[in-house]
Amino acid sequence: MDHHEGFGNVPPEVISAERALMRESDTLIVTSDWLHNIGKDRNKNVFIVRNACEFTHFNPIPSKKYEDIKGRKIIGYFGAIANWFDCALVEKLANEFPDCLILLIGNDTCGAEKRFSTYKNVKMIGEVSYEKLPFYLHSFDICILPFLVNDLTLATNPVKVYEYLCVGKPIVSVDLPELSSMKDLVRLAESHQHFVTQCRDALKEPAEAPIREQRISFASKQTWEHRAQEFESALKNSTAALVSVVVVTYNNLDLTKLCLASIDQHTTDVRYEIIIVDNASSDGTPEYLREFGKNRPDVKLILNEDNLGFSKANNQGLALSAGEYLVVLNNDTVVTSGWASGLVRHCKKDPTIGLIGPVTNNIGNEAKISIEYESLSEMPQKARDHTLLHLGESFDIPTLAFFCVMITRNAYEKIGGLDEAFGLGFFEDDDYCRRIEQAGFRHICAEDVFVHHNLSASFNKLGEERKQELFLRNKTIYEAKWGQWIPHSYRM
The missing domain is CATH 3.90.550.10 (Spore Coat Polysaccharide Biosynthesis Protein SpsA; Chain A)
Incomplete structure (x- = not known):
């Protein structure tokens, strides 16, 4: 699901273990084209099963939703706020849209809250429960994915884009390879200034625009139930x-x-x-x-x-x-x-x-182990006891x-x-x-x-x-x- 080398702080032994796991697995399931290109040279059974959403959780309008006390339009994000989060881009949005609220929901592990503390139109909620996400999502006027473009995000198929699509709201994202197939539903930006332009145009999108229903319809076909079927199909097509x-x-x-x-x-x-x-x-x-x-x-x-x-x-x-x-x-x-x-x-x-060759009970060399059983009916459990100790x-x-x-x-x-x-x-x-x-x-x-x-x-x-x-x-x-x-x- 992630390209671990892209995190930048992963120990060499973990990277080595990941490569070995990709090579030694019978079947390798990945979530993006980028990961598929990495995996195909290490495993002959590589299949793409992308991320998805729980449509029935995000689509229904909740009885209550978040409201800005100042009545501002909301440019919203939920998800991890980590070292792949583009804080400079959010600062630019805050400057370009002083009359909007930039609402950020998620665990901050990169010092973003301190960095944004001088911006009165940036509000950080912190981490909230999964059950509460629709309360915030349905209040967004624009949903954003403000990521840095690096080896980690290039390999990512973002779960949150599917969740955003469930409500039909405009989505603005940096241009990631995995979103190219959604370019008719998601506004992609190639630079910070282009991101601002896309947000400005998205704010003008009418609430009754047909594309909103198209986004919702697309999301309804990208559920975890759909992915389970794709996963089963991948396993059936895997060649042992x-x-x-x-x-x-x-x-x-x-x-x-x-x-x-x-x-x-x-x-x-x-x-x-x-x-x-x-x-x-x-x-x-x-x-x-x-x-x-x-x-x-x-x-x-x-x-x-x-x-x-x-x-x-x-x-x-x-x-x-x-x-x-x-x-x-x-x-x-x-x-x-x-x-x-x-x-x-x-x-x-x-x-x-x-x-x-295997170890055994009876042979004239080093493959012989000390193992006792009185009958063949006892043998499988005794054998299992030994092999589990020596995996x-x-x-x-x-x-x-x-x-x-x-x-x-x-x-x-x-x-x-x-x-x-x-x-x-x-x-x-x-x-x-x-x-x-x-x-x-x-x-x-x-x-x-x-x-x-x-x-x-x-x-x-x-x-x-x-x-x-x-x-x-x-x-x-x-x-x-x-x-x-x-x-x-x-x-x-």
């Missing part, structure tokens, strides 16, 4: 980032059902698609997946005839993805409320992030485990998919993190996102001997590319 969730399945149908159900239940604040790649399951998984994806355009399904391994199957899914953010998610996981938007939020905050927190992690990771589209296009040389699995996540680093991106762990993990549900079906063979084989491949492998560890 698409998250592509790639889930590779290999048997463990019960776990797959839990995983997919949790995605649908808890991915409520982003647009998403699910890309499921099955590696020749033999436990009824393909049949279930066909039914799951039936009549769902947001579900893409690949049914492999052979087990192609973790890397290749994920690459199949990633190649089909359309999202701005890509997630590799094991089928032995259960996601929690806000998981996807939480990861997205970190990525939007820092464009150097190429890869990000916005993240930490750099040597290697992210690929039970759940989000890859930004930018990083994926520069790096590509997983190295398929690692076959069924092991070390493809270490390898990808090294490639992320090599490309100049960061990989981090989000302390405020939790995903439950059963750990190696698919690998456990291979047997310990086969798992050890895979581990040693892939360790050799990894070390040939990157040097000695550093084992993962837990946080101390």
Whole structure:
């Protein structure tokens, strides 16, 4: 609603926070063209919803209204009297219209009362309640907006102009961009002398002039109810980032059902698609997946005839993805409320992030946290208790485990998919993190996102001997590319 830099006394950290908020928000609603021009380079979902008025409060003629004891015509203003208020302009009006009363209503924070103390035709009422404003407004012969023209007021869509219009009285304002569309209803002045001329002409306007009804009619269509409808329309037209969730399945149908159900239940604040790649399951998984994806355009399904391994199957899914953010998610996981938007939020905050993962209950590295629950029914509340204590927190992690990771589209296009040389699995996540680093991106762990993990549900079906063979084989491949492998560890 305001361009905070225009106030002139705002601490740098507040300005920085405002810019970050504009950049990181899903949707940015602004009240003026000026703010829209500022916001459009920081957010792709920027909409203008201008200020308005409570027409039914200001339009009816009150049973009593303010009267000047000397019977003078009243040039009136209500609103804040602050450092953007043009005191020099008001002094000029007082000098040019000695037979009029300049009535100013509002909290004075710029020493205006002391400055105007020598003018017998300037009266300052001070701040009054919102309920009492019509008592004064209906007594005005002219309504004025005597502002300085600076970065603050240039960005302003003045609420009071809508409130002034409710009574149909002449309005004289400095020439602000937001009032250009009202130039047939509001007299705009380009200089102090022009402001005086406009006031002089406004005082001559007949009480029965048709333009008065035009002003009232315009104001009746600029209510907060109208703006609420515009706000809802803006939200409907806002385009949320698409998250592509790639889930590779290999048997463990019960776990797959839990995983997919949790995605649908808890991915409520982003647009998403699910890309499921099955590696020749033999436990009824393909049949279930066909039914799951039936009549769902947001579900893409690949049914492999052979087990192609973790890397290749994920690459199949990633190649089909359309999202701005890509997630590799094991089928032995259960996601929690806000998981996807939480990861997205970190990525939007820092464009150097190429890869990000959550904390979890069960993994062999620093992403593991101390959390206890006896059943999955208890897990969501326990997870929420942890994440609420760590909102916005993240930490750099040597290697992210690929039970759940989000890859930004930018990083994926520069790096590509997983190295398929690692076959069924092991070390493809270490390898990808090294490639992320090599490309100049960061990989981090989000302390405020939790995903439950059963750990190696698919690998456990291979047997310990086969798992050890895979581990040693892939360790050799990894070390040939990157040097000695550093084992993962837990946080101390």
